Amino acid sequence: MWGRAGMIGIALYCLVPFYWMVVSSFRRTSDIYEISPLPSPWSLESYDAVFAEGMGFGRSLVNSLVVAGTTTAVTLVIGTLAAYALARLRFRGKNVILALVIAVSMFPGALLIVPLLKLFTSIGWINSYQAMIVPSMSFALPLTIWNLTTFFRQLPYDLEQAAMIDGCTPFAAFRRVMVPLAAPGIFTTAILAFIATWNEFIIAVTMVNDQDVQTATVRIAQFTGAAKFDTPFGTQMAAGVLVTIPLVLMVLFFQRRIVSGLTAGALK
Amino acid sequence: MSRPRGQSWLAAAMLSPTMIVLALVVFYPLVAAMRESFYTSGQTLDADGFVVEGERFAGLANYAGVAGERFLNAALNTTLFTVVTVGLEVVLGVAMALVMQRAFRGRAILRASILVPWAVPTAVAGLMWKWIFQADGVANALLGTEILWTADGPWAKLAVVVADVWKTAPFVGLLVLAGLQIIPSEVYEAARVDGASAGQRFRRITLPLVKPALLVAVLFRLMDALRVFDLPYVLVGPRKHSVETLSGLIWDEATRVHYGPASAYGTALFVYIAVIAFVFVKLLGADLLSDVRQRRKEARDVG
Numbered sequence: 001m002w003g004r005a006g007m008i009g010i011a012l013y014c015l016v017p018f019y020w021m022v023v024s025s026f027r028r029t030s031d032i033y034e035i036s037p038l039p040s041p042w043s044l045e046s047y048d049a050v051f052a053e054g055m056g057f058g059r060s061l062v063n064s065l066v067v068a069g070t071t072t073a074v075t076l077v078i079g080t081l082a083a084y085a086l087a088r089l090r091f092r093g094k095n096v097i098l099a100l101v102i103a104v105s106m107f108p109g110a111l112l113i114v115p116l117l118k119l120f121t122s123i124g125w126i127n128s129y130q131a132m133i134v135p136s137m138s139f140a141l142p143l144t145i146w147n148l149t150t151f152f153r154q155l156p157y158d159l160e161q162a163a164m165i166d167g168c169t170p171f172a173a174f175r176r177v178m179v180p181l182a183a184p185g186i187f188t189t190a191i192l193a194f195i196a197t198w199n200e201f202i203i204a205v206t207m208v209n210d211q212d213v214q215t216a217t218v219r220i221a222q223f224t225g226a227a228k229f230d231t232p233f234g235t236q237m238a239a240g241v242l243v244t245i246p247l248v249l250m251v252l253f254f255q256r257r258i259v260s261g262l263t264a265g266a267l268k
Numbered sequence: 269m270s271r272p273r274g275q276s277w278l279a280a281a282m283l284s285p286t287m288i289v290l291a292l293v294v295f296y297p298l299v300a301a302m303r304e305s306f307y308t309s310g311q312t313l314d315a316d317g318f319v320v321e322g323e324r325f326a327g328l329a330n331y332a333g334v335a336g337e338r339f340l341n342a343a344l345n346t347t348l349f350t351v352v353t354v355g356l357e358v359v360l361g362v363a364m365a366l367v368m369q370r371a372f373r374g375r376a377i378l379r380a381s382i383l384v385p386w387a388v389p390t391a392v393a394g395l396m397w398k399w400i401f402q403a404d405g406v407a408n409a410l411l412g413t414e415i416l417w418t419a420d421g422p423w424a425k426l427a428v429v430v431a432d433v434w435k436t437a438p439f440v441g442l443l444v445l446a447g448l449q450i451i452p453s454e455v456y457e458a459a460r461v462d463g464a465s466a467g468q469r470f471r472r473i474t475l476p477l478v479k480p481a482l483l484v485a486v487l488f489r490l491m492d493a494l495r496v497f498d499l500p501y502v503l504v505g506p507r508k509h510s511v512e513t514l515s516g517l518i519w520d521e522a523t524r525v526h527y528g529p530a531s532a533y534g535t536a537l538f539v540y541i542a543v544i545a546f547v548f549v550k551l552l553g554a555d556l557l558s559d560v561r562q563r564r565k566e567a568r569d570v571g
Binding site: 079089090092112116171198206231 | 280374379391395406515531
């Protein structure tokens with residue numbers, strides 16, 4: 001009974017603010033300040049406004065997809081190699097490198113952007129995808145390595161040894177035996193890295209000021225209404241829902257994996 | 269594992285792409301920022317009144333701002349935000365974990381809903397709470413108040429704290445839950461048989477056993493909170509005195525091409541975070557290490 005109340009409390013705590021964003025996105029601009037629990041009447045006015053010309057929202061979704069997708073793909077390739085070495089090979093200085101990877105993940109992004117902004121300005125990278133992709137690896141790579149190292153450690157040693165006894169080189173054992181075995185872990189890590197990059201803000205808002213290259217999180221925050229000081233809340237809520245929906249779907253489909261990935265990365 | 273020499277070569281080859289990337293995106297900026305913090309750029313007049321272009325060594329001039337009102341205010345805001353949010357998130361997170369641990373039916377729904385705040389991008393969460401906290405918004409309507417939450421002022425601090433706690437407490441709850449689930453139920457059974465009350469069981473069994481997991485979660489949260497940028501930026505706005513954080517100040521200076529002061533403040537923030545992490549690990553390191561040792565032992569037993 002008590003536990004049931006607690007569960008309902010947690011669910012309400014997590015969902016009610018989000019619910020309010022969804023409800024507000026379906027109101028008409030004229031009754032955006034209503035506080036009825038359901039919109040009356042329902043309206044797609046805000047969603048029309050999001051995709052109106054000049055808002056650049058559709059474009060920004062594509063930009064987010066390109067930036068988060070590329071960062072995730074590159075990071076996974078590099079990170080899988082590193083994680084395998086850290087988890088399964090014997091060499092000196094392993095703990096130093098592991099400590100370094102953790103330390104790097106705690107670096108303040110604000111410090112890193114200062115010299116990078118200067119550098120990218122001088123080499124003409126401002127307003128380019130790579131100006132967001134490359135710095136994003138500073139947080140995506142440690143996350144990937146940390147998660148995959150934990151995952152590779154849990155795999156049994158026998159298979160890899162059997163492969164090497166059968167004449168595989170250690171690298172072939174990694175590529176043909178371990179990577180396929182680690183596929184679920186790599187997939188989980190990909191989701192986490194993708195979400196982290198999709199949600200990234202400080203790099204994107206610093207390196208890009210051209211609306212055509214901006215990612216969705218930055219674009220929404222810079223929506224302006226008809227008048228300069230008139231914040232278009234309905235439009236922002238609709239855009240917020242659209243940006244969050246892919247993530248919420250991922251969460252619904254892969255919740256078990258995500259939870260295990262999050263806790264493994266942080267606890268082990 | 270009879271070829272350790274061959275393995276070192278392979279390890280070096282497999283780690284080198286990571287090292288190159290980290291060198292480019294982390295170590296180069298770190299060193300460049302530290303160097304930059306001692307230089308000024310742009311036009312200046314030299315002693316004879318001639319215009320000098322380019323970079324000049326400036327000593328500690330860029331660090332003068334560290335004693336200035338704006339930096340100290342940002343440092344105070346950041347510290348206050350960190351202490352309050354991490355404190356609240358730990359308390360709420362532990363409470364949520366205890367509830368979830370008992371949940372059997374509806375666990376999947378609970379887990380999915382608890383991931384929603386985590387999945388909402390921080391910038392979107394900022395906008396969402398900005399909307400909730402509007403002057404004519406639902407928060408004031410429900411509370412029967414007329415507070416200007418999102419205008420520069422003390423209430424803005426509270427609005428940022430609420431938004432961050434909403435987004436992150438469930439995440440802490442998940443981490444603590446994972447820690448709770450490795451406690452064998454026999455321990456509780458034995459305590460119950462011995463007549464321990466629920467409160468005693470929580471203080472004497474749950475807390476000590478979940479402490480290592482909790483400490484790691486707190487360390488990660490501390491590091492995250494100390495570099496917070498996007499939430500106050502979106503919820504209240506950039507350059508707002510009451511909620512400007514150190515990251516916000518650095519960003520503002522950098523985008524105005526004041527690279528010298530921006531680098532000096534960035535270096536100061538880096539040192540601040542490093543000191544907090546060091547003190548945290550030093551004070552509670554025994555627990556963190558015992559956890560590592562325990563896991564290593566488990567790994568050996570398994571492997």
